[in-house]
Amino acid sequence: MNLKPLADRIVVEPLDAEETTAAGIVIPDTAKEKPQQGKVVAIGSGKLTSSGERIPVSVQVGDNVLFARYAGTEVKLQGVKYLIMNESEILAVVE
Numbered sequence: 001m002n003l004k005p006l007a008d009r010i011v012v013e014p015l016d017a018e019e020t021t022a023a024g025i026v027i028p029d030t031a032k033e034k035p036q037q038g039k040v041v042a043i044g045s046g047k048l049t050s051s052g053e054r055i056p057v058s059v060q061v062g063d064n065v066l067f068a069r070y071a072g073t074e075v076k077l078q079g080v081k082y083l084i085m086n087e088s089e090i091l092a093v094v095e
């Protein structure tokens with residue numbers, strides 16, 4: 001991937017939304033919710049403080065993360081959808 005985020009931004013590849021319920025009912029595309037979980041594929045170098053010190057990003061490439069439903073900016077690169085978001089929009093790391 002040729003996408004390098006700046007500062008404290010993170011590139012996340014959203015995981016696909018569930019297509020069936022636990023009972024086996026197929027969910028149509030119009031009723032699917034936006035994914036709130038994804039895999040970190042690139043991170044920026046960190047936030048720069050007013051004193052010139054760089055604070056590193058707290059997630060690593062490969063981490064599975066949870067984020068707010070409408071977090072980030074959606075971009076499409078080589079046919080794949082990605083979200084570019086600030087580190088503050090990440091709610092948790094799934095272990």
